[in-house]
Amino acid sequence: MALLVLVRHGESTANLANIFTGWLDVALSPAGEAEAHTVAEKLRGFRFDAAYSSTQIRAERTLDIIVARPAWATIPVHHAEALRERMYGDLQGLNKTEVALKYGQAQVDEWRRSYTVAPPGGESLQQTQARAVKFYEAEIAPQLRAGHSILVVAHGNTLRGLRMYLEHLTPDQVMHLEILTAGICVYRFDEQLRILEIQNL
Numbered sequence: 001m002a003l004l005v006l007v008r009h010g011e012s013t014a015n016l017a018n019i020f021t022g023w024l025d026v027a028l029s030p031a032g033e034a035e036a037h038t039v040a041e042k043l044r045g046f047r048f049d050a051a052y053s054s055t056q057i058r059a060e061r062t063l064d065i066i067v068a069r070p071a072w073a074t075i076p077v078h079h080a081e082a083l084r085e086r087m088y089g090d091l092q093g094l095n096k097t098e099v100a101l102k103y104g105q106a107q108v109d110e111w112r113r114s115y116t117v118a119p120p121g122g123e124s125l126q127q128t129q130a131r132a133v134k135f136y137e138a139e140i141a142p143q144l145r146a147g148h149s150i151l152v153v154a155h156g157n158t159l160r161g162l163r164m165y166l167e168h169l170t171p172d173q174v175m176h177l178e179i180l181t182a183g184i185c186v187y188r189f190d191e192q193l194r195i196l197e198i199q200n201l
């Protein structure tokens with residue numbers, strides 16, 4: 001049975017400071033490092049054929065911590081640009097609360113959670129999803145069809161886009177889909193890539 005495990009990176013220093021991060025390349029906070037170890041612990045007993053992360057430090061580091069466990073020391077690890085966080089444009093580096101005070105909470109909610117509306121100078125969730133899904137279909141789905149087990153460590157919005165695609169969620173449903181740092185979602189598929197089970201760990 002094919003298995004796909006989607007993990008959001010542990011808390012970053014920018015998450016901790018409540019800053020729009022996007023393509024800023026920030027490290028894990030000490031709590032984020034601890035979260036990554038907890039992910040490794042929760043995944044104990046899983047067998048993986050390959051692992052992927054984005055090319056951003058917070059996802060790479062989370063994956064490094066996981067695959068440092070002896071059980072996964074030999075699995076091939078790949079880093080993909082396509083899995084990077086949504087490009088947050090002019091909002092990158094700004095404090096989320098301050099931006100809400102300036103532009104209003106409704107505007108900020110739209111920039112953060114609309115499917116089609118892009119934040120100024122940045123990508124919409126739809127655009128972020130398009131590149132993540134293209135990568136998933138080209139690189140990951142063929143391995144799942146072959147019955148492999150794949151681990152992916154990525155970001156809040158690439159994962160929201162992937163989960164929307166895999167679970168056939170509507171734009172309205174994905175608006176309410178929140179993925180916590182170090183959140184784990186496990187999919188089990190049949191040979192036709194039909195979902196048999198979804199498990200949030």
Ligand SMILES: O=C(O)[C@H](O)COP(=O)(O)O
Pocket residue numbers: 019020021022023085088112155156157
């Ligand atoms: O890029 C960021 O700021 C976060 O990783 C995700 O942010 P969001 O929850 O505001 O989309």
